[in-house]
Amino acid sequence: MPLWLDLLRTPMAAPETQALKRLRFTWQGLCFASALIVGFFAPLHRAVGRTAAFGAAALLLATATCTIVYLFRKQRADGAFLETIGRAE
Template sequence: MMLTLFDVLRTPMAAPETPGIKRMRMTILVLCSALVVSIASIDLLRAVIGIGAGAVVGGLLIVLMVLVPVYFVAKTRADDAHLAALLAETDQ
């Protein structure tokens, strides 16, 4: 059975968010917020921690560089599986 454009537009394209994916998304948001705050207050951090202030900012960047691709792969797989299930459901 062929899908019409109207059928595709009515179909939600994103999968329902699993607790694990939601936890990763929230963690990324918190880490991004912490990164913004740490960069904005780098002078205060340097006064309190010393040279370790750069390590704090660098650590946040490294964690984000690892976590964001993991999140996108997991989210893409969940979306693809959800869309495949919807298409299989409409074919029956």
């Protein structure tokens, strides 16, 4: 069987649980909010002053933390799924 066909038939990720899906949506929302706050930082800074910097820093820290948690949980779920189907490395 050609490699591309074998890869096509091989599951590449675990089925997503509700908790993992919720975490992914949270992560995507934080990424979107981070992009907005960086893109509109100047008007926000003019509107609220120095508080904008603290808010932006808190949002970026929350995004980084959520990224680490999501990637760790996703890797763990994928590894456990691959072990159950006998394709772990």
